[in-house]
Amino acid sequence: MAVPTLTQEQKQEALKKAHAIRSSRTQLRNQLKSGVITVETVLNREDEIVKGMRVLYLLESLPKVGKRTARRIMADIGIDESRRLQGLGSRQRDALLSKLT
Template sequence: MPLPTLTDDDRNAARQKAIVTRQARSAVRAGLKEGTLTLPQVLERSDAVVGRMLVRQLLTALPGIGQVRAARLMTSLGIAEGRRVQGLGSAQRAGLLRECPGAA
């Protein structure tokens, strides 16, 4: 199956959409790091910006959680390495809220 042919306008529109999405995810991570957003607030959101974010990126944005602690937490809760926030089950979400410092 051949790839679709995109015009320059289509490519530019897709590029701009990707830039806006990356900036929105960056703002969520910054809000978590600064404390202006809490983990429950982020997990309640049902938009594509948060839903398509990797759980590891979300966890490492929290103060006090680095790469190693995020990996251990994900393993203990049965969360796969490539899991996105929208793919979390209710037990996994509850576990994250219970285990993460300052989540409440």
């Protein structure tokens, strides 16, 4: 499949959109770390910001959960480290919620 050729305007729009999504994810991670929102709230959201977020980054954003703990939780549940939230199955979501609550 060939990569589509984009005009300069289309490239700029794509860059703006990507920057906005990254900024929103950073805000979301900060809210998780400070306890303003919960993991359950994030998992129930169905927007583009949450769907593309990696599960590992979500877990690392939680208070008192570092890289090793996040990887251990994912290994216990059977979630690959590269998995994004949109790719989680219902059993994986339920197991993740029960492990964290």
